[in-house]
Amino acid sequence: MTCVGADPPAAPSIVIVGLGNRDRGDDGVGPAVADRLAGTLPPHVRVIRMNGDALALIDTWADTEAAIVVDAAVSGAKPGHVLRIDAVADELPTHLALSSTHSFGLVDAIALARVLDRLPPALVIYAIEAATFDAGTPITDAVSRAVPMVVERIKGDLRALWQIQTEGVTHA
Amino acid sequence: MTARTIKVDLLARVEGEGALDLHVRNGKVTRAHLRIFEPPRLFEAMLRGRGFTEAPDITARICGICPVAYQMSSVHAMEDACGVRIDGPIRLLRRLLYCGEWIESHTLHVAMLHAPDFLGYPDAIQMARDHGDLVRRALALKKIGNGIMRLLGGREIHPVNVRVGGFYRVPRKAELLTLLEDLKQGRDNAVTLLRWVATFDFPDLEQDYEFVSLRHGSEYPLNEGRIISSRDVDIAAADFDTEFEERHVAHSTALHAVLKRRGAYLVGPMARLALNFDCLSPDLRGLAREVGLDLVCRNPFRSIMVRALEVVWACEEAMRLIEAYDMPDRPFEPMTPRPGVGFGCTEAPRGMLWHRYEIDAEGSIVDARIVPPTSQNQPSIEGDLRATAEKSLHLPDDGLRHLCEQTIRNYDPCISCSCHFLNLTVHRA
Numbered sequence: 001m002t003c004v005g006a007d008p009p010a011a012p013s014i015v016i017v018g019l020g021n022r023d024r025g026d027d028g029v030g031p032a033v034a035d036r037l038a039g040t041l042p043p044h045v046r047v048i049r050m051n052g053d054a055l056a057l058i059d060t061w062a063d064t065e066a067a068i069v070v071d072a073a074v075s076g077a078k079p080g081h082v083l084r085i086d087a088v089a090d091e092l093p094t095h096l097a098l099s100s101t102h103s104f105g106l107v108d109a110i111a112l113a114r115v116l117d118r119l120p121p122a123l124v125i126y127a128i129e130a131a132t133f134d135a136g137t138p139i140t141d142a143v144s145r146a147v148p149m150v151v152e153r154i155k156g157d158l159r160a161l162w163q164i165q166t167e168g169v170t171h172a
Numbered sequence: 173m174t175a176r177t178i179k180v181d182l183l184a185r186v187e188g189e190g191a192l193d194l195h196v197r198n199g200k201v202t203r204a205h206l207r208i209f210e211p212p213r214l215f216e217a218m219l220r221g222r223g224f225t226e227a228p229d230i231t232a233r234i235c236g237i238c239p240v241a242y243q244m245s246s247v248h249a250m251e252d253a254c255g256v257r258i259d260g261p262i263r264l265l266r267r268l269l270y271c272g273e274w275i276e277s278h279t280l281h282v283a284m285l286h287a288p289d290f291l292g293y294p295d296a297i298q299m300a301r302d303h304g305d306l307v308r309r310a311l312a313l314k315k316i317g318n319g320i321m322r323l324l325g326g327r328e329i330h331p332v333n334v335r336v337g338g339f340y341r342v343p344r345k346a347e348l349l350t351l352l353e354d355l356k357q358g359r360d361n362a363v364t365l366l367r368w369v370a371t372f373d374f375p376d377l378e379q380d381y382e383f384v385s386l387r388h389g390s391e392y393p394l395n396e397g398r399i400i401s402s403r404d405v406d407i408a409a410a411d412f413d414t415e416f417e418e419r420h421v422a423h424s425t426a427l428h429a430v431l432k433r434r435g436a437y438l439v440g441p442m443a444r445l446a447l448n449f450d451c452l453s454p455d456l457r458g459l460a461r462e463v464g465l466d467l468v469c470r471n472p473f474r475s476i477m478v479r480a481l482e483v484v485w486a487c488e489e490a491m492r493l494i495e496a497y498d499m500p501d502r503p504f505e506p507m508t509p510r511p512g513v514g515f516g517c518t519e520a521p522r523g524m525l526w527h528r529y530e531i532d533a534e535g536s537i538v539d540a541r542i543v544p545p546t547s548q549n550q551p552s553i554e555g556d557l558r559a560t561a562e563k564s565l566h567l568p569d570d571g572l573r574h575l576c577e578q579t580i581r582n583y584d585p586c587i588s589c590s591c592h593f594l595n596l597t598v599h600r601a
């Protein structure tokens with residue numbers, strides 16, 4: 001493994017979560033973004049792919065300085081539309097349904113964490129508008145096209161907000 | 173005569189989708205149907221032609237909440253078909269993995285999905301504003317369940333480390349010991365959770381269930397035992413079809429399982445406890461007595477207490493298993509297929525889960541049958557709904573709707589497994 005340009009030990013602990021089920025069409029967009037980021041960031045930035053249980057997010061971002069979560073969404077916007085939300089400063093838009101076939105989705109996990117005072121100091125959500133959640137189907141073209149753009153925006157966040165170098169870092 | 177209709181578009185806090193039709197005429201409930209409209213999953217058909225070693229990974233996909241149950245019933249069935257019995261550390265690890273699933277699944281349902289019903293909150297988030305400490309304890313407990321699943325299963329959702337004959341990789345004892353401290357804390361949190369839910373006001377309903385569960389004899393039932401009932405059933409898993417049958421009903425995509433001789437029966441925590449109380453440790457029996465669970469519990473609303481008691485049990489059992497563990501020389505027993513039929517029956521968090529497979533000489537699956545707990549409980553759920561609604565027709569529609577939803581949540585129903593679940597329509601005439 002080579003790791004070039006890692007920040008000093010005091011660097012903030014950050015977690016990036018791609019949330020979703022790869023077997024359910026555009027629900028796989030969160031993990032697809034995480035795939036692109038994995039191995040390209042300094043070690044103190046963890047990249048995780050999660051399927052299903054959004055409640056586990058509360059533990060995932062415990063003891064981190066910041067979390068960035070990428071999830072598929074249904075809001076009525078055009079497929080592939082990207083919405084960036086500062087979930088600490090703002091309530092999530094009520095028209096936004098972040099996808100979950102389970103009882104607790106991302107919106108619930110954030111609301112519960114807020115009540116229990118378990119939100120990380122910074123929490124950014126990238127909600128990517130989905131076209132289909134059909135079982136066994138691939139991510140649609142419109143949603144696929146959003147993936148590299150969200151990857152770049154996340155890298156931009158890391159550079160701008162936490163001065164994290166996002167170029168020239170590779171892991172085997 | 174007036175007619176009233178109540179409609180709920182989607183029942184919250186259950187796993188899967190479906191609807192309830194309640195018809196009331198002249199003060200009597202004339203129909204209480206769960207209409208299941210989750211599309212049929214067709215897993216049984218999908219399994220045909222696949223290799224016998226693929227069953228645990230394919231069936232684990234039936235449910236994101238109880239994948240271990242599917243893996244356990246399928247590996248036991250395949251080993252039965254191959255004529256091999258697995259014992260020792262592999263059996264122990266299977267029980268430990270199952271404890272993780274029980275802790276995770278039961279805690280989620282008790283604290284996050286069901287408790288708000290009893291305290292008058294619309295959901296766990298609102299409840300957490302007033303009961304934050306309990307919700308934090310529940311999240312900590314759930315994390316322990318996840319931790320066991322991750323260590324033994326490879327990941328929390330749809331574990332990938334289970335195989336016919338054992339595991340792909342078994343942990344070192346030192347790895348398991350890292351779970352002990354959390355489990356001790358978890359046991360305390362589970363006791364607190366049990367004492368808390370024991371203070372709830374429970375609607376008054378006593379049902380004359382025929383309880384059905386596994387019985388091992390010396391262990392609280394989990395991954396093996398005979399199928400027994402509170403009346404006269406006492407059979408091996410292989411003889412399931414002599415006492416039970418599955419029937420198609422028009423209003424559900426899930427089959428209804430019934431006792432051939434008597435109809436509806438009940439599987440799950442209340443049945444397990446009623447038929448296996450003597451298998452609890454003296455401490456746990458004392459705890460059960462303290463909260464009033466020493467007498468047979470026939471009030472389905474009190475099932476939340478039984479689940480909480482089973483979380484305490486699962487924490488204690490997990491600690492006992494970890495202390496008893498010695499790493500085996502190899503992680504699995506090799507298995508040679510032979511033509512034949514195998515049966516597996518284990519206790520999923522929601523109740524008994526029965527699998528039957530026929531395989532050929534090459535190990536290809538010729539036929540598969542899966543009877544999940546929610547299919548078995550569906551006639552009892554409808555019976556409870558009928559009884560609850562009939563006693564509560566004086567309530568306004570909103571109150572009646574809530575009570576019916578709560579009645580269904582008593583079962584922690586897994587609609588995705590059984591292909592079912594819930595809109596509510598009440599027709600009053």
